[in-house]
Amino acid sequence: MNPLDIEYVRKQFPGLAGGFAYMDNAGGSMVPRIVAQRVSDYLLNSSVQLGASYLPSVEAGERVMQARHSVMQLINAEHPEEVIMGGSTTHLLQILCRAIAPSIVPGDEIIVTNCDHEANIGPWVKLCESRGATLRVWEVNLDTCELELDDLQALLTDKTRYVAMTHTSNILGSVNPVAAVARCVHAVGAKLCVDAVAYAPHRLVDVQASGADFYVYSFYKTFGPHFAVLWGRRYLLLELPSLNHFFIGQEVVPYKLQPGNVNYELSFGCIGISDYLLDISTRLGAQGSERTCMQAAFDAFEVQEDLLAERLLAFLREREGVRIIGKAHTHNRVPTISFVVEGIQSEAIVRMVDGHRIGIRFGDFYARRLIEALGLDQFGGVVRVSLAHYNTLDEVDRLITALDQAINALR
Numbered sequence: 285m286n287p288l289d290i291e292y293v294r295k296q297f298p299g300l301a302g303g304f305a306y307m308d309n310a311g312g313s314m315v316p317r318i319v320a321q322r323v324s325d326y327l328l329n330s331s332v333q334l335g336a337s338y339l340p341s342v343e344a345g346e347r348v349m350q351a352r353h354s355v356m357q358l359i360n361a362e363h364p365e366e367v368i369m370g371g372s373t374t375h376l377l378q379i380l381c382r383a384i385a386p387s388i389v390p391g392d393e394i395i396v397t398n399c400d401h402e403a404n405i406g407p408w409v410k411l412c413e414s415r416g417a418t419l420r421v422w423e424v425n426l427d428t429c430e431l432e433l434d435d436l437q438a439l440l441t442d443k444t445r446y447v448a449m450t451h452t453s454n455i456l457g458s459v460n461p462v463a464a465v466a467r468c469v470h471a472v473g474a475k476l477c478v479d480a481v482a483y484a485p486h487r488l489v490d491v492q493a494s495g496a497d498f499y500v501y502s503f504y505k506t507f508g509p510h511f512a513v514l515w516g517r518r519y520l521l522l523e524l525p526s527l528n529h530f531f532i533g534q535e536v537v538p539y540k541l542q543p544g545n546v547n548y549e550l551s552f553g554c555i556g557i558s559d560y561l562l563d564i565s566t567r568l569g570a571q572g573s574e575r576t577c578m579q580a581a582f583d584a585f586e587v588q589e590d591l592l593a594e595r596l597l598a599f600l601r602e603r604e605g606v607r608i609i610g611k612a613h614t615h616n617r618v619p620t621i622s623f624v625v626e627g628i629q630s631e632a633i634v635r636m637v638d639g640h641r642i643g644i645r646f647g648d649f650y651a652r653r654l655i656e657a658l659g660l661d662q663f664g665g666v667v668r669v670s671l672a673h674y675n676t677l678d679e680v681d682r683l684i685t686a687l688d689q690a691i692n693a694l695r
């Protein structure tokens with residue numbers, strides 16, 4: 285296999301041409317040209333209402349269906365009806381909880397973590413409140429900054445109906461053992477809902493291998509347009525009521541959970557994510573099925589990301605006063621790296637780095653419960669550097685220099 289050609293990779297992302305170093309990729313990633321071209325192609329050539337009998341409408345409908353099949357393959361869903369698309373992960377999780385609500389009765393138990401983005405906590409909390417169910421919290425171990433399986437086991441009972449967790453925290457970056465969690469959750473007859481927003485930019489998603497029952501992430505963090513996908517097992521989706529018009533029945537998946545329908549041009553744009561991955565895999569010399577080729581692309585991304593992450597982590601490990609929040613080494617983590625510096629507000633560091641044409645970020649990243657549990661609100665949250673495969677060692681070195689200067693100036 286050839287190594288990843290970073291120069292070629294970067295040429296696919298017009299947004300990188302200006303030399304600004306984007307390291308807020310967990311906030312939103314850059315978009316390859318092919319994605320933008322597909323969005324534009326749809327708007328310019330297929331902007332008609334779907335569902336009519338005239339040819340352009342039929343063809344536009346086929347394009348939207350092609351998008352659903354492309355996403356189905358990208359996430360390794362078994363059936364196209366399992367692919368529910370929507371504006372954002374936050375929106376889709378609210379849709380899911382609304383659909384689940386009627387089946388929840390007093391005495392039922394739902395488990396959330398305290399290290400998820402609020403998108404995968406708040407709707408479950410509200411669901412418990414509105415249906416008289418009991419909320420339990422699977423708390424992160426404060427010493428290891430990990431979700432421990434034993435702690436979950438202690439919370440699971442035969443009353444547990446759902447467990448909601450993150451595949452990767454957008455602060456900690458470590459990859460959680462979702463398949464092992466799924467086995468424990470299923471052993472008590474409960475269902476698992478996984479937020480993969482911070483995971484999907486770095487590993488090839490495989491919803492079936494995840495063991496989850498519901499799985500959601502956002503395309504705008506995975507080189508796509510501002511759009512998102514919720515996957516659910518077909519038999520579970522069929523059990524949910526319709527949230528759509530009264531004449532869109534319970535059996536009409538996924539449309540019953542897509543009231544107002546999907547955004548057509550963004551759906552079509554999502555095909556560009558797979559186009560991009562396959563193009564990269566061709567240059568790597570990968571062969572085999574499209575999934576195999578996409579896996580090769582992500583394997584190459586992981587090598588590059590580990591290289592970048594280790595460079596930054598090595599600096600942070602050595603720098604006096606710096607506390608890395610989460611794993612200090614690259615094993616089993618994505619390159620989303622958070623830290624605080626003793627005696628300095630995180631905002632002050634980031635504002636100094638802003639001047640170097642480098643985009644990083646500070647705050648709680650809507651994982652407010654985690655930031656509070658770790659006592660990091662006193663720093664105004666963490667400094668977060670979230671790298672992607674298109675970042676370079678040069679950029680990381682520029683960041684290290686800027687961070688070094690900022691910390692020296694502020695101490």
Ligand SMILES: Cc1ncc(COP(=O)(O)O)c(C=O)c1O
Nearest residue numbers: 372373374401403454481482502
């Ligand atoms: C881990 C995680 N989950 C969920 C979300 C929410 O995603 P969206 O903006 O698509 O609602 C984010 C956004 O930053 C996130 O990082």
